[in-house]
Amino acid sequence: MLDERGIYERLCLEGFQSGLSWLTILRKRGNFRRSFLDFDPERVVRFGEGDVERLLADPGIVRHRGKIDAAIANARATLALRDAGTPLHELVWAHAPSEREAPRSWENWPSTTAESTALSKTLKRAGFRFVGPTTVYAAMQACGVVNDHLADCWVREAVEAERATCRTGSSA
Numbered sequence: 411m412l413d414e415r416g417i418y419e420r421l422c423l424e425g426f427q428s429g430l431s432w433l434t435i436l437r438k439r440g441n442f443r444r445s446f447l448d449f450d451p452e453r454v455v456r457f458g459e460g461d462v463e464r465l466l467a468d469p470g471i472v473r474h475r476g477k478i479d480a481a482i483a484n485a486r487a488t489l490a491l492r493d494a495g496t497p498l499h500e501l502v503w504a505h506a507p508s509e510r511e512a513p514r515s516w517e518n519w520p521s522t523t524a525e526s527t528a529l530s531k532t533l534k535r536a537g538f539r540f541v542g543p544t545t546v547y548a549a550m551q552a553c554g555v556v557n558d559h560l561a562d563c564w565v566r567e568a569v570e571a572e573r574a575t576c577r578t579g580s581s582a
Contacts, residue, residue, distance in 0.1 A: 412553050417499045418488045419449035421533075422481045424549045425540030426472045434472070441470030446481060454485035480539035487537035502555055505529040506573070512561035519558055522547050 412420070423442065427435045435442075445468055447453040465471060465478045488498045505525045513519050526547035533541045541549075550556045557573055559566035 412499060414488060414492065414498045415449055415451065417502050417549075417553055418451050418484060419443075419446075420549045420552045421538070421541060421546075422446065422449060422484055424545045424552065425480050425484075426474070426477050427548070428477075428540060428545055430472065438471055441468070445471050451485035451488040454482055455489055457482050457485075477540060483537060483539050484541075487533070491536055501532065502529065502550065502553065505532075505550070506555045510556070512566060513558060514561050516560075520547070523556075525556075526550055 423435055423439070426442070443449065445465055462475070462478055462482070466473050466475060491498050491501060505528060507523065507525050510523075522543040527543040529550070530541050530543045530546040533546065547556070551558050554569065554573055557566065557569045559569055
């Protein structure tokens with residue numbers, strides 16, 4: 411199971427991806443990690459205007475002020491959730507669907523679910539930005555909270571077994 415930092419990173423990257431090709435984000439992932447100090451929320455929360463200007467000038471990442479500001483706000487919100495007693499990764503996994511039929515084709519993939527909509531609302535109330543239901547659903551997929559491998563995909567069962575381990579808390 412991904413820890414708080416891993417979930418925070420996925421939410422930020424999904425926010426940066428909004429409106430762009432995912433391949434663009436994957437190609438820049440190393441630069442994002444370097445620029446956002448490995449997505450350590452305790453370090454990103456200290457970013458000031460000078461850091462924002464540095465990031466806006468960095469061609470190795472997506473230079474969008476709103477998305478950069480959102481990553482910093484999301485670090486604050488991540489720490490606030492932790493301080494309130496509900497770490498980000500626990501909140502996200504609490505919204506995992508219990509059962510969902512495996513998609514049979516690409517046409518069966520949803521872009522949002524009731525769970526992603528509920529999580530999006532909860533995250534927004536907690537101060538997160540760029541976390542609409544579609545972005546949150548994509549992050550849930552990226553984190554393994556949802557298993558959208560097609561029914562006949564060779565890896566679907568292994569992913570489902572790992573999800574079950576994460577839900578029961580048996581995995582680190």
